[in-house]
């Protein structure tokens with residue numbers, strides 16, 4: 434029996450411990466609920482903690498194991514981003530708009546974790562409607578970075594990132610529209626993966642920008658991310674953009690040799706704007722990958738500089754349409770004593786949405802308006818095509834692309850709040866993959882000034898298993914991913 438504290442163990446370790454009956458799911462779940470109660474006050478990672486429901490799920494998991502019917506993750510506790518509809522549980526998307534919304538149904542991702550027999554500890558904080566890179570736009574207040582509570586955890590999946598980094602949960606889900614799994618994973622020292630667009634069902638996942646949104650795992654290791662992706666992947670007829678493509682066992686090829694792997698280094702990802710100390714950590718990580726047998730080749734992504742501008746037309750355009758359903762009638766907060774219908778719409782939306790969400794709705798509505806559609810939205814879609822073609826050419830020369838996830842380590846709370854453009858640039862290396870629909874991941878690569886740095890890997894369509902293989906081999910040779918913030922050890 435392992436003497437390692439439960440919260441120092443990976444999902445894979447915990448699954449083995451449950452299998453050996455070293456501990457029950459109830460003991461394991463109680464351990465994490467106790468940690469949340471003791472430690473989350475200083476972090477604000479959770480919006481809702483589901484203690485009673487979690488313990489009931491744990492008992493059901495223990496009974497299922499007793500019947501010999503356990504699946505690999507049966508009885509393992511997770512935290513779920515509060516963007517996934519959860520039946521009978523408050524689902525807010527961190528907005529006042531949905532502060533009292535109890536979902537009548539489960540999102541596909543929640544169904545999948547339930548079918549696996551997993552336990553849900555609670556719902557994690559995030560940027561409002563997933564719009565942000567710092568988790569400061571939440572109606573429920575900012576999340577603190579467990580590595581330094583004066584810093585942001587990244588966003589929009591900042592609550593999930595902080596919860597796992599502080600080991601209040603062994604792993605969590607996130608969603609990534611422009612970097613919201615990878616950037617907080619980088620800033621909190623986690624392994625996060627955004628799958629190929631269409632890999633994971635978006636059904637019941639509150640929509641931000643539908644052509645970009647994808648859910649994925651935020652975990653301690655690549656092996657754990659693979660275990661989660663096994664549960665989350667697959668076709669769902671209820672999501673018209675879900676793709677019917679075979680789901681491999683993502684744990685099967687983790688140990689494949691990296692000999693001969695061609696890693697492409699985009700020259701645009703190592704230039705101006707990249708913090709020098711982050712660049713140093715990334716260079717060392719690439720040297721490590723070369724020791725494992727990889728070769729490197731410089732690649733050119735000439736339209737990289739257009740990714741952020743195109744995204745900030747396309748994402749707001751889609752969000753202005755998606756968020757029109759929150760009108761105080763069909764969904765969402767309703768103002769007191771409306772004078773008439775127009776007053777009801779106006780005041781409900783004015784009161785329910787925060788400043789960043791309003792900014793995006795206004796930009797998006799403008800970009801889609803009759804007189805400006807061609808100049809902005811259509812133009813951005815053309816740029817999107819060029820970005821996709823850049824990657825297609827690059828993947829003729831390499832198998833995987835590597836570079837930094839974020840141009841800097843975690844920045845100070847409040848530091849970029851008054852400057853949206855500076856905030857938007859923190860996703861400069863992650864956004865292009867969403868525009869192209871490609872899978873990408875971030876993994877712990879080292880520290881500078883005692884804050885974590887993430888290495889980003891981008892793969893061709895459906896190459897999640899390859900990305901996880903590269904990350905796993907790297908994690909066998911390094912121990913950055915095992916580092917836990919001192920206050921939460």
Ligand code: GLN
Pocket residue numbers: 563564565566588589608609610611612613614641748860
């Ligand atoms: N930070 C980006 C934005 O604000 C990406 C957010 C996301 O991936 N959900 O839109």
